[in-house]
Amino acid sequence: MIVLFMSSAVILSFKEEKSTFNYTALPKDSVASIAAFKQVYTVLMSARCMNCHPSGDIPLQGDDNHLHTMFPKRGVDGKGVYAMKCANCHQPTNTPGLHTPPGNPNWHLPPADMKMVFQGRTPRQLAKQIIDPKQNGHKDMQKLIAHADDGLVLSAWKPGEGRKLPPMSHAAFKKAWLTWLKTGAYAPAK
Amino acid sequence: MIAITINGKQREVAADPDMPLLWVIRDLLGLTGTKFGCGVAQCGACTVHLNGEAVRSCVTKVSRAAGQQVTTIEGLSKLNDHALQIAWAELDVPQCGYCQSGQLMSAAVLLRENPNPTDQDIDDAMSGNICRCGTYPRIRLAIHKAAELQREGAKS
Numbered sequence: 001m002i003v004l005f006m007s008s009a010v011i012l013s014f015k016e017e018k019s020t021f022n023y024t025a026l027p028k029d030s031v032a033s034i035a036a037f038k039q040v041y042t043v044l045m046s047a048r049c050m051n052c053h054p055s056g057d058i059p060l061q062g063d064d065n066h067l068h069t070m071f072p073k074r075g076v077d078g079k080g081v082y083a084m085k086c087a088n089c090h091q092p093t094n095t096p097g098l099h100t101p102p103g104n105p106n107w108h109l110p111p112a113d114m115k116m117v118f119q120g121r122t123p124r125q126l127a128k129q130i131i132d133p134k135q136n137g138h139k140d141m142q143k144l145i146a147h148a149d150d151g152l153v154l155s156a157w158k159p160g161e162g163r164k165l166p167p168m169s170h171a172a173f174k175k176a177w178l179t180w181l182k183t184g185a186y187a188p189a190k
Numbered sequence: 191m192i193a194i195t196i197n198g199k200q201r202e203v204a205a206d207p208d209m210p211l212l213w214v215i216r217d218l219l220g221l222t223g224t225k226f227g228c229g230v231a232q233c234g235a236c237t238v239h240l241n242g243e244a245v246r247s248c249v250t251k252v253s254r255a256a257g258q259q260v261t262t263i264e265g266l267s268k269l270n271d272h273a274l275q276i277a278w279a280e281l282d283v284p285q286c287g288y289c290q291s292g293q294l295m296s297a298a299v300l301l302r303e304n305p306n307p308t309d310q311d312i313d314d315a316m317s318g319n320i321c322r323c324g325t326y327p328r329i330r331l332a333i334h335k336a337a338e339l340q341r342e343g344a345k346s
């Protein structure tokens with residue numbers, strides 16, 4: 001019953017979301033929040049998200065998260081260095097064919113002063129990091145909510161040929177993301 | 191027709207907007223200094239400058255270059271006297287030569303942005319340009335040499 005109530009509340013708030021994009025908090029619920037984050041975590045740790053949130057300064061590549069061939073570096077602004085800037089190979093759209101660069105007009109890593117590392121983070125560490133404006137790119141709750149529809153985030157679901165999709169649809173991810181945030185953005189115990 | 195400025199000259203090409211810039215450069219404009227290596231952004235042989243950045247022309251659609259400035263190896267300098275070209279000749283860098291126009295175009299961006307690069311900077315800039323002949327040690331020396339020439343030129 002509680003579950004039913006929760007999910008209908010979420011759906012209602014979605015409708016609001018679309019038209020106004022206002023942050024509507026739901027009753028705090030650590031159980032629902034943590035359950036939702038655990039789903040979110042599986043997406044963030046999938047290759048399509050984690051590969052550009054590496055622990056070092058070289059992006060990762062492939063479904064097995066190996067270091068990006070050619071070792072391109074993050075650079076100060078996250079857009080690469082010298083002759084090795086992301087956009088030199090990564091075009092505004094995916095390049096057709098296997099093993100070709102995926103594309104997005106805004107392709108980049110987080111900048112050097114805000115690395116937003118996912119690789120190696122536990123669910124607890126990552127949850128806390130994401131809601132900390134000092135570590136999340138100065139995002140408040142509104143901006144975190146809006147981030148679910150960011151162009152680069154969405155491109156995880158259009159990864160180009162031969163690349164595995166995140167473990168759930170974007171709609172399911174967004175639902176989990178919003179549920180996590182709106183029920184209190186609790187961090188799992190570990 | 192798509193208009194591009196190539197090596198300072200305004201050109202119009204009858205190309206599909208999705209045609210790789212490399213095809214336009216080599217087949218439609220007849221500038222064959224830029225090479226086709228892999229076709230999938232893995233080797234760097236096709237590197238040209240698009241508004242000064244070292245893009246890989248094999249995966250860059252000509253539509254991205256429409257109305258923009260493209261420079262190929264033929265346009266790196268007017269008299270083949272870019273500091274890199276002088277250093278390259280002095281140190282006899284090329285072996286077969288196939289990768290070298292790409293190497294030079296990448297190195298030119300490095301030297302523009304960093305007039306005094308360390309070995310590490312050179313690695314960071316050049317690790318995407320592959321040389322099957324293994325001329326890497328001479329490329330590194332020649333970039334240091336060119337940096338020196340460039341600095342001397344700036345002083346005099």
Ligand code: FES
Pocket residue numbers: 225226227228229230231232233234235236237246247248249
């Ligand atoms: S031919 Fe373009 S990178 Fe190899």
Ligand code: FES
Pocket residue numbers: 284285286287288289290320321322323324325
């Ligand atoms: S000189 Fe032969 S591939 Fe580089």
